[in-house]
Amino acid sequence: MTAETLLSQDRKAAFSRDGYFIAEAFLTPDEVESIRREITAIVDRYPDVPEELVQIEPAVRRGAVTPESRELGVRKLFRMTRHSELFHALALHPRMVGIAVELIGPDVALFQSMLLMKPPRFGGQKVWHQDNAYFRLEPNDVFGFWIALDDADVANGCMHVIPGSHRAGIGEHGGVADDYGLSSAPTADDAVACVMKSGDALVFHGETYHYTPPNTSDRRRRALQYHYASTHCRSTKDSPFKSTEPEVIVAGAGAVARPPEG
Template sequence: MSFFTEAQVKEYNENGYIVIRGLLTAEEVCQTRDEMKRIIDKWYDNFEQTGEEGSAWEEIVNRDPAVKRGELTPGSRYRAVRRLYRMAARKEEFFVRQAKHEKLVDACQKLIGNDIRLLQSMALLKPPGTAEKRWHQDNAYFRLTPLDIMGCWIAIDRTFLENGCMHVVSKSHHAGVAQHKVPEWAREDQGGMLYSLADAPESAEVTALPMEPGDALLFHGALKHFTPPNKSNCDRYAVQYHYAAAHCQPTVCPIDMENSVQATGGSGDDDKRHAAFDCDPCVEPQFWFFRKAEMTVVGEEQGGVYV
């Protein structure tokens, strides 16, 4: 069945995004919140028994770094968590099914291609007092070509200006991915997560997108976007999926390429150096996992272990 109209395709292609009202029903929203909390409870029960906690990309539950450093004492275990990561890859069946929601699959196929892989599944928890997510474009992290990538950000709570709703720069995807860098003031353990646009947009360019629970923002992989701090007393839960056409391929980090050349005894191609990442210091070790697809959503696989 077709859900996504030609008018919506045109709007997305022109502006780089579109808001789909009521993608999830009220029941599906409640189920999503319950599943998020179930995963957190299961992880925390194990953590409290063992005291073991891996790196961010190794754990399905990512706690606030300030909580991990003992600098912040949250009111509950749920408010200690900032992200659930790669739920589909970890066989959390609820999120596997949700990532294959028939309306999302229909939109994906009309916007980026018939063969689709899930690049990333995440749940984003933004309790009161949480800082901004800095301005960025997602393909600065994914670094795939061609740029047939679509994000889907689903509000689980009502999102508004005070609790950190999504903000975008309409039509910014047409210019491609701009320079990103790590702020000079970033802590050593923050660098990768603060990698963001070198120049933030002017306020006149920005559109705020308040959303109701169940609404979904579909957005292009080169759209500039950010969420401000949560200055309210309300939580702001969201789920985010990223999809890529199966023909996408990762660009080559010069460091990775050089290591590969040394390992194989090849000479390397200087013309590939245009793919140089613009981060200094290098944050590539923190980003490799953003490019490993979690599963095939529909169609055929074409790209090996990445997309």
């Protein structure tokens, strides 16, 4: 499946109108399984993986929960393109790069990579927010792929979005860490739950309101999230995001398939 077939005129229109669309079967089952194995391998290297690249679930940090394995205690992994050949190669995936070029132009960088783990029973919510409220990129030529590595539904914490919210600009945000979010949260009546199969991808604008509820199920809900931005974007001084340097330049001037660090 090519970027051209994934990004039909209807999907381009949906992205412009709603700020998101879902691409079914974006990754193959084999691709998804290789990502799952790589996650386990990375977590098994911890604490050799730098501490700032790993976020533990709050319930585990507080000692309220003892996970069955080290991996099940992890909330997020950051910037894995710098520590994994597989995740570096995924940044250059032709379907992702092709869609990025179609949506934001010829000069594209992977701006942020994350693995979102949301373990069973105690995986916490992520409050309503806009990703570009973290990045503060101008112009706002930034969007994300949220790729389900497990079937995702409301019970295990699927993505929820507010259609059309990306057209309103960046709303007021407050709080810290995973409580950093919109000061005035949307109502449930306005939200669309993005129920997805493993391998599906949610493609969403960097200013689309979104949220994930806690995982109250006995099932995992892992996801890969890559944000791409135009290399012409610049982060403003009030960005709360720790790093404003792109991870990998994937298209246009300066594009190189650099080996990961470490």
